[in-house]
Structures are given as C-alpha cells and as structure tokens.
Amino acid sequence: MRILIVEDEQKTGEYLRQGLAEAGFVVDLVRDGLDGKHLALTEDYDLVVLDVMLPGLDGWHVLHEIRQAGRHMPVLFLTARDQVEDRVKGLELGADDYLVKPFAFSELLARVRTLLRRGKSKEPETLRAADLELDLLRRRVSRAGRRIDLTAKEFALLELLLRRQGEVLPRSLIASQVWDMNFDSDTNVIEVAVRRLRAKVDDDFEPKLIRTVRGMGYVLEVPGAA
Ligand code: CA
DSSP: OEEEEEOOOHHHHHHHHHHHHHTTOEEEEESSHHHHHHHHHHSOOSEEEEESSOSSSOHHHHHHHHHHTTOOOOEEEEESSOOHHHHHHHHHTTOOEEEESSOOHHHHHHHHHHHHHHTTOOOOSEEEETTEEEETTTTEEEETTEEEOOOHHHHHHHHHHHHTTTSOEEHHHHHHHHSOSOOOTTOOHHHHHHHHHHHHHTTTSSSOOEEEETTTEEEEOOTTOO
C-alpha cells in the first residue's frame, strides 16, 4: 500500500513518514502543495494524507485538483483548527476524513486503516426516516423542513436510532454507544434523553417515529414500513 503525505511542517511530516513506514506502508513525503498535486496525479497512491495550510498550493486546491482529475483514492486531511466550516469544506471537496492537530499517531493510523478498508465507497451523508433528516456533515437535524436543535448526546442518540432503524435497541446498547458507559439500572439518563429527543422530534409531527418497547428498549421506525 502506497501513501502520499503532503505536509510542510518538517517535524510532523517526518513523524508521519516514519510511523507509517514502520506500520508497513510505502510512503512518499513532500512539503509543497504543487509537488503534492504533481505526485498525486502522476503516481498511484492508495491514500493521501493532506495538510491544509501548505506553501505553493493549499490543501483545498490540491484536493480539488485530485478529484477534478477523476482520482478517487481516499484523502485524509489535517487541519489546525476544529472549525465546522473547514470540515464541511474539506468533505464537500471530496475528502474522506479529517484530523485536527495535534493528534496521536495511533489515531491517524486507525483512520488510515479504516479508509483503506472502506476504499472508494463513501458512507451516506444524510440519514432519513419519513420527513426526518439528519445531516452527518453539518450535524443538523430537521423534520418536515424545520430545523431541530439537539444537544450532542441527543444527536448521537438519534444517529444511532436512525442507523439501526427498525431494530429494537436495548438500553444497555444505547448506554455503551452513546454514553460510553456500562448500563446501570439505577440511572434514568437514557429514559430522560429519549423523552427529550421525542419532544423535539415527534411531539409536533406525525407520524411518531420513536417508540418504547416495554421491557426491551427503543426503536425508531416509520409506522407501516416493513
Ligand atoms: Ca501546514
């Protein structure tokens, strides 16, 4: 597997080059956007790690050129700021994932492996049930075209319910996936969160999508859908 790294900070570049080489990848490192673009368009890489702020040509332009040329290898971009606009811009231009500096090498390696496994297929950017929409890139939710504001936990809970639509999700699973905790029957944190989520997503709308299955858990489904 060949990886191209385009990173102008010498220390970061070397660190990535060495780490990825030790992990068994064949790695090329360049420090300039123009060189990065040239190599990405003329050589065959399985993945590109692309910094945003680069001399010559910035990461956005390099990415744009790569996609314009019809090259679809996964691109993981590195950004110095965790800004939603940056993330959305990169993903809209065709990046597959991003990391905010500083990051741990283990994190980068995990992302690289996931992207290589996933290859060229991209996951859907919007999850839907009836007229409910959850936009994964912009982290926005709307129903019947009306914007719904959710907390981070409510968003994660709704995302999980939508991804596993039609499946009854036990509280223990919700606890581990959304709260990263072991289920403790003394806590009603899940009930409270589900109630709040329903108030926002279902109360003013028809049909009701989130249901309690007594003694089992919760399910999100469109009534009547098989
Ligand atoms: Ca840079």
